[in-house]
Amino acid sequence: MKSTSIYPFTAIVGQEKMKLALILNIINPGLSGVLIRGEKGTAKSTAVRALADILPEIEVFTDDPFQLDPHEETEVYLEIARALNLTGAGNGDLPDTIKRKVRVVELPVGATEDRVVGTLDLEYALKKGEKRVEPGILAAAHRAILYVDEVNLLDDHVVDVLLDSAAMGVNTIEREGVSFSHPARFTLVGTMNPEEGELRPQLLDRFGLCVNIEGIGSAHDRVAVMERRAAFDEDPENFIRRWEAESRALAHRILKAKTLYPGVTVEKSMLYEIAQYCLDVGVDGHRGDIIILKTAKTLAAYGGRTQVTLEDMQTAAELVLPHRVRRQPLMEIADNVHAIRTRGAGKRKTDDSH
Amino acid sequence: MHRTTFPFSAIIGQEALKQSLLLNAVNPGIGGVLIRGEKGTAKSTAVRALADLLPDIDVVQGCAFSCHPDHPEDGCDECCRSTTKPLTRTRRRVRVVDLPLNATEDRVAGGIDFTPAVQQGRRALQPGLLASAHRGILYVDEVNLLDDHIVDIILDAAASGENIIEREGMSFRHPARFILVGTMNPEEGELRPQLLDRFGLCVETAGARSPEDRVALMERREAFDRDPIAFLRETAPWNRRIAQQIESGRALLPGVRMQPHLRGFITELCTENHVAGHRADLVMEQAACALAALQAAPEVTIEHIRQVAPMVLVHRRRETQPPPPPDDPPSEKNDSSEESASPEDRKPEDEKNQTSAEVHSTPSEQTRGENRTSPDPGEPKPRNGDERIFEIGATFKVKHLSAAKDRIFRRGSGRRSRTRVSQKQGRYVKSCLNPRYGDIALDATLRAAAPYQKQRRNGSGLCVILTARDIRGKIREKRIGNFLFFLVDASGSMGARGRMAASKGAVMSLLLDAYQKRDRVAMISFRRNEALVNLPPTTSVDLAGKLLAEMPVGGRTPLSAGLAKTHEQVRNVLLKDPAARPIVILITDGKSNVALSDQNPVEEALGLAAAMTRDERIRYIVVDSEEAGLVSFGLARRLAAALQAQYFKIDDLKAKTLVDIVKGQNP
Numbered sequence A: 001m002k003s004t005s006i007y008p009f010t011a012i013v014g015q016e017k018m019k020l021a022l023i024l025n026i027i028n029p030g031l032s033g034v035l036i037r038g039e040k041g042t043a044k045s046t047a048v049r050a051l052a053d054i055l056p057e058i059e060v061f062t063d064d065p066f067q068l069d070p071h072e073e074t075e076v077y078l079e080i081a082r083a084l085n086l087t088g089a090g091n092g093d094l095p096d097t098i099k100r101k102v103r104v105v106e107l108p109v110g111a112t113e114d115r116v117v118g119t120l121d122l123e124y125a126l127k128k129g130e131k132r133v134e135p136g137i138l139a140a141a142h143r144a145i146l147y148v149d150e151v152n153l154l155d156d157h158v159v160d161v162l163l164d165s166a167a168m169g170v171n172t173i174e175r176e177g178v179s180f181s182h183p184a185r186f187t188l189v190g191t192m193n194p195e196e197g198e199l200r201p202q203l204l205d206r207f208g209l210c211v212n213i214e215g216i217g218s219a220h221d222r223v224a225v226m227e228r229r230a231a232f233d234e235d236p237e238n239f240i241r242r243w244e245a246e247s248r249a250l251a252h253r254i255l256k257a258k259t260l261y262p263g264v265t266v267e268k269s270m271l272y273e274i275a276q277y278c279l280d281v282g283v284d285g286h287r288g289d290i291i292i293l294k295t296a297k298t299l300a301a302y303g304g305r306t307q308v309t310l311e312d313m314q315t316a317a318e319l320v321l322p323h324r325v326r327r328q329p330l331m332e333i334a335d336n337v338h339a340i341r342t343r344g345a346g347k348r349k350t351d352d353s354h
Numbered sequence B: 001m002h003r004t005t006f007p008f009s010a011i012i013g014q015e016a017l018k019q020s021l022l023l024n025a026v027n028p029g030i031g032g033v034l035i036r037g038e039k040g041t042a043k044s045t046a047v048r049a050l051a052d053l054l055p056d057i058d059v060v061q062g063c064a065f066s067c068h069p070d071h072p073e074d075g076c077d078e079c080c081r082s083t084t085k086p087l088t089r090t091r092r093r094v095r096v097v098d099l100p101l102n103a104t105e106d107r108v109a110g111g112i113d114f115t116p117a118v119q120q121g122r123r124a125l126q127p128g129l130l131a132s133a134h135r136g137i138l139y140v141d142e143v144n145l146l147d148d149h150i151v152d153i154i155l156d157a158a159a160s161g162e163n164i165i166e167r168e169g170m171s172f173r174h175p176a177r178f179i180l181v182g183t184m185n186p187e188e189g190e191l192r193p194q195l196l197d198r199f200g201l202c203v204e205t206a207g208a209r210s211p212e213d214r215v216a217l218m219e220r221r222e223a224f225d226r227d228p229i230a231f232l233r234e235t236a237p238w239n240r241r242i243a244q245q246i247e248s249g250r251a252l253l254p255g256v257r258m259q260p261h262l263r264g265f266i267t268e269l270c271t272e273n274h275v276a277g278h279r280a281d282l283v284m285e286q287a288a289c290a291l292a293a294l295q296a297a298p299e300v301t302i303e304h305i306r307q308v309a310p311m312v313l314v315h316r317r318r319e320t321q322p323p324p325p326p327d328d329p330p331s332e333k334n335d336s337s338e339e340s341a342s343p344e345d346r347k348p349e350d351e352k353n354q355t356s357a358e359v360h361s362t363p364s365e366q367t368r369g370e371n372r373t374s375p376d377p378g379e380p381k382p383r384n385g386d387e388r389i390f391e392i393g394a395t396f397k398v399k400h401l402s403a404a405k406d407r408i409f410r411r412g413s414g415r416r417s418r419t420r421v422s423q424k425q426g427r428y429v430k431s432c433l434n435p436r437y438g439d440i441a442l443d444a445t446l447r448a449a450a451p452y453q454k455q456r457r458n459g460s461g462l463c464v465i466l467t468a469r470d471i472r473g474k475i476r477e478k479r480i481g482n483f484l485f486f487l488v489d490a491s492g493s494m495g496a497r498g499r500m501a502a503s504k505g506a507v508m509s510l511l512l513d514a515y516q517k518r519d520r521v522a523m524i525s526f527r528r529n530e531a532l533v534n535l536p537p538t539t540s541v542d543l544a545g546k547l548l549a550e551m552p553v554g555g556r557t558p559l560s561a562g563l564a565k566t567h568e569q570v571r572n573v574l575l576k577d578p579a580a581r582p583i584v585i586l587i588t589d590g591k592s593n594v595a596l597s598d599q600n601p602v603e604e605a606l607g608l609a610a611a612m613t614r615d616e617r618i619r620y621i622v623v624d625s626e627e628a629g630l631v632s633f634g635l636a637r638r639l640a641a642a643l644q645a646q647y648f649k650i651d652d653l654k655a656k657t658l659v660d661i662v663k664g665q666n667p
Helices: A016-027 A044-054 A074-084 A113-117 A122-128 A156-168 A201-206 A219-234 A236-263 A268-281 A287-302 A310-320 A337-353 B015-026 B043-053 B077-081 B105-109 B114-119 B148-160 B193-198 B211-226 B228-255 B260-272 B279-294 B302-313 B332-355 B365-373 B442-452 B492-517 B541-550 B559-576 B601-612 B635-643 B658-665
Strands: A034-038 A057-061 A097-101 A104-107 A118-120 A133-135 A145-148 A170-175 A178-183 A187-192 A209-213 B033-037 B057-060 B089-092 B096-098 B110-112 B125-127 B137-140 B162-167 B170-175 B179-184 B201-205 B417-421 B427-432 B473-480 B483-489 B520-527 B530-538 B582-588 B619-624 B646-649
Touching: A016 A034, A016 A044, A016 A187, A016 A209, A016 A236, A016 A287, A016 A310, A034 A044, A044 A104, A044 A145, A044 A187, A044 A236, A074 A178, A113 A118, A113 A156, A113 A170, A118 A170, A156 A170, A156 A201, A209 A310, A219 A236, A236 A287, A268 A287, A268 A310, A268 A337, A268 B211, A287 A310, A287 B211, A310 A337, B015 B033, B015 B043, B015 B179, B015 B201, B015 B228, B015 B279, B015 B302, B043 B096, B043 B137, B043 B179, B043 B228, B077 B170, B105 B110, B105 B148, B105 B427, B110 B162, B110 B170, B110 B442, B114 B442, B125 B170, B137 B148, B148 B162, B148 B179, B148 B193, B201 B302, B211 B228, B228 B279, B260 B279, B260 B302, B279 B302, B483 B492, B483 B559, B492 B520, B492 B541, B492 B582, B520 B541, B520 B559, B530 B541, B530 B559, B559 B582, B559 B601, B582 B635, B601 B635, B619 B635, B635 B646
Parallel strands: A034 A187, A034 A209, A104 A145, A145 A187, B033 B179, B033 B201, B096 B137, B137 B179, B483 B520, B483 B582, B582 B619, B619 B646
Antiparallel strands: A057 A097, A118 A133, A170 A178, B057 B089, B110 B125, B162 B170, B417 B473, B427 B473, B520 B530
16 A cells, blocks of 8 residues: 655644644653543544654564564563564564664544454464464554544553553553563553543553644644645645745654753752642642653653743643542533632632631 | 552652552451552553552362362361371462353352263262452452343352352362452442442542652553563562561451450441441441451551542442432522522421321422422423423433333343343353253253263273264353333423423433443434434434433424334334344424324324233333423323333332431331
8 A cells, every 4th residue: 555645743723732742752752642632623534644754763672573672671572572472582683773764653433352453363263282372462562653633532441451551651462361461551642522531540641641632723734734634635745845844853852852851950949849839739649740841851851952941841741630630420621720720829828827 | 460560669659559459468367359440541661550459278189179288177078087197388479360250150169170070980079260259359340241140140259258069060168268359440330239338449530630640650651661671670669568568467467456445436426327238237347357468567547448448438328318319300490489489388288298198298399399399470481382401301210111121132232121031141040951052061961961871982091072962051040231212201391380391300210221231222202293203223322412412302293203213213123133122212292293194193193002902022111291280281190001111100110228218118
């Protein structure tokens, strides 16, 4: 099949918050994903698929279905190879490595659990007397982006296994007499339309960032959307070429931010600011704090700075907290984190004065 | 797969969690910990970190069940019978065995290992997760989401200390003593009380409230993420200290004494908290001893008991009284008028009840309810056509409602009705001839192939030769969600006396229950002259809740229109998914007064209802919102009869706790 051309990421009009959240996740996979909530037709899926363009490269073994890291996961590779009787595994040989782009692996809504976690071909096993494990989508998603369109429509039991591996970074197959595990650390990107039902709080919490998006309000921008789309449909290759320079610039900026990230420092007063923010807003647990910190650092790196500013922190909080604000089951997801904060902070002051 | 784990000593706060884990490490007899709490509070981190602190264990080399080389007599059958003594030994770290939510029964308990079966024709056991967890930690994340039958197996093994396999033609037992650690988020549904009781301790975790702690936490996490190895080196001395504490605690434990009068104190604590059974007493004693050993005290003091008591009692405590009778509906609007009216009304009513030979010998909910519908001139009547929005009344835990079992295969998830499933999940109940979903039943397949083995001999080198016709499939059963249709009467008559608030409370309770059981829902309301589909079929229980809160009340009661609309909607659902089993929940007082045609409205509704029972896939439940009183029409009951529905008063919907049931029987 001929690969279809993809609409360039940089050519998407507006939706800056969503684009920022996606870029931050590419710079720092430790942010553990984005949930994009919004109406239909707001370039959600387009943006995620377009990421392929600006993703950095990673090194992998050739033909390795588990995409292990040739430098850090060689032991794991040998272990898995032994378990699966891969060729050349017995004497500890490692295959060649190649460099290729990080993938966007799509998880279809109708996927069965077997396809997601992987399975044993039992009929083959019974007839031949050997085990043959078929790796699932989670194996392909290791060190990649796992994209779930309409994540709120996913079957609950698939969600459960997804949560399990997202939390532990390991996918374990424990069924039909097979016990097998492989690393599965992925950046989870989900899109959903809230009208079709909410996600369960646990799954929500697994997404590092969350953005609410809507259609664009200004007529000028809407026209730009139509024009670009028409130009793309007419002659995709030409259109992509036109945007190539910008895409390359963005990819370059991402790479630079990646190298800058480890050196970004945070002042202690900023940490207090984060902690106070989370307390004011009222979030469960500590994942919020930790992810705001990471996001703020990534933002600084993306901005070419090595010091986190207050603005970085506030932008980060807006991305990290909307879905973490404590709420009763059956309640709406918070939209405006800042407003909640001012309310929370105000309440604290009155409490203090008493 | 070995990963560096965040060290135990570096976890900030969560003292109860850390202590409960240490107590279990010192004395596995306590029976595990259940950790309830918010997400992101170091639950999993603490469990994994604990394993790094536990001393290495001696095991028999090559034994899949981690038997102790010095005590082969408590080991598995094989080590027990082994003639080479002493057994070869090896040391290894303590394992944390994760139980994934999708694990099947044979992987948890163990099953036939097919490689020797096919290659050598030998029946061998493939040990399950319980075997690898022996003398280690079994960690179940989200234990409340696990299939019930898997939870049963685990708790059974945890309680008896051994795992007995009696399935697929195997009979085998091996020891399985492990520290069971489960986590759960109560919002996603509760564990059954008998399962709760099996966990020795229970702790609740919450995030730190002081900014200082939160900052320290972020700093440590950053330091760990930056360079895990250096971070581990830095914290090593503290970790070593805790490890030594555990080791010396284990050594001291057998020598810890307890004064007999302290047992009395324990019993008192347990009875004060209305704990059922004796497990709490036993666990508390064990935990107190472990705490004393951990603190290197030779004797248990009252302080030790005080410290462990909350962890032992929190999940076993019961209310002294059944939950407060819901006879004051929480609608603020009507409360004041009612309060002034009811005391005078109550007396004559009660006397009347006692003199008349009523069936109700106890002042049950119903008789109490009767007081309130007695004619009351003081109450402001809602004007006709006046629209009001009532708040949602108090919610409660709903009785288990489910559809009947049948033979249709379905897909899906959830926890309402048991059904056969067409997916590789759930309990394996039996085998069938043609495996439809690639779900092969190993035992049945081997049995089917067995008679032909002699004539099939060939040079394949395998001991069992299988052909396509030997293959047998598994039939599995599990619970899945249903389709719940709410048909809500929003007419003016419902607005009286906070009835709507109580009804909304009931619907809300059902919705919360639907969320936990993963049902699909739809909501239809009827008032004035028409029925409205407020919420078309959706999985969004949230949306239903919001709509319910905003639902206005007023006008007449077009019950027939409501029924007709429901029928139309349910039929659509059934056309799309013929295997669906919708449950229609009708909340009304049955006082129909608008007809579709020129018939008598009540008769018309009853006729429609009778016609609607023709499709047997649909189940009906009628919740009567009419308060029993002097003038009771009982129309809802007649409607229920016509629909062949289960009939409930709002109060009957409440799940009765064990205490209530016992009390009801022995007044």
